[in-house]
Amino acid sequence: MLQSSTLKFIKDLSKNNNKPWFDAHRKQYDAAKTDFTTFIQAVIDKHGLKDDSIREQEAKKCLFRINRDVRFSKDKSPYKTNMGASINRGGRKSVFAGYYFHLEPGQSFVGGGIWMPMPPETKKVRQEIDYCFDEFKKIVQSKKFTNIYGDLYREEDMTLSRVPQGFDKNNPAGEYLKLKSWIAMQSLKDADLTSKDLLKKTVTAFEALQPMVIFINRALENVE
Template sequence: MSTTIQKSTLAFLADLAKNNTREWFSEHKERYNAARQNYTNFLEELLQEMQQFEPAARGQKGKDLLFRIYRDVRFSNDKRPYKDHFGAYIAEGGRKSVYPGYYLHLAGGGRSFVAGGLWMPPAEQLKAVRQEIDYNLDGFRDIVEAPAFREKFGDLQGEQLKTTPKGYDKENPAIGYLRYKSWNATMPLPDEVVLQDNFLQVVVEATQALKPLNDFLMRPMQDIGE
């Protein structure tokens, strides 16, 4: 039987969101450790399933893909010491990769989601992806505007330029997609879905649906430096 996300894991994350202090966290360290282990075990099984269709999942370990719960507050006005969620990124090169990948966000209060795509790539890679979308707009639209894709993920999300990117005309038919600085597709995961026995299959099916988008975004990035 596959690993399920425990009610206690979501309850811990919901409580942490309301009690985000070092004192509270210290008192509930055992709950944190148990919740983190539950999430890590789930990631291990997810990786096993994804290896069948996604080479980037091969050779990865769940614990290495998990982002730290401790926030870096040095340059932030928000001084809460902890993130109120668990997050992991599956991509070629691991969780710090600049490449397209899959992100699983686990949080209390119905705030979980699974996402894919490309987040804030460096300038050279950003330019290459925009060029690929410009050259192959029909192929990109076939992915992100397909009814089945839209039903799962809705419209693409991500930070966008307010102006036209350098080198492109505002009349370009692809301009709506060229303004993006990140191309993200996100599927919300209500608590009742997260706690289902078949949650692993829900996430696997979402990542399979995201793979064509990631493959499209990956191609021009791989060409850099070749």
């Protein structure tokens, strides 16, 4: 579980997104970061018993920085109003699929997969889905997966308008080949975040996602 003070800090930051306020509340930020890091490490330790590809990851290396990159953004707010952790084989910046936890009061979620891979990785994933569609379909349409995630993320900005070049337009895997990212998300209520069941809920979600992570990473083994 996470402390209510961690959620409060994020909420307060969203209302006071400026450096003077942040500097004055540095202790609260440090406490919130420690709380979040401790929770993520507990997730790694627990799920790492079933997925040895993440077993050696350290939570502090999985967290994203609170500072925003404002160089190319019209929004010059200096800080993110969320905390996120990407738990991946090979580390947070690796090309491999993995798991993600997003802490943002009112918009928190748990899930993962692979987000906007580069063209070589995208090609490999699509080829694997095409070659092994029965296996992939069984994974993402399984009761365990759909009970938690429903379906893969299919917002318009993450989907091509037609089956990509190189694949038959009537390919039975077409709807999955059109995706630009292969991710799944389960929303978390604020009450979930401070519940003693948060660790169990998160690990259960990761367990349901693991077969898809394995499938995608198998495709990426030999990316050139």
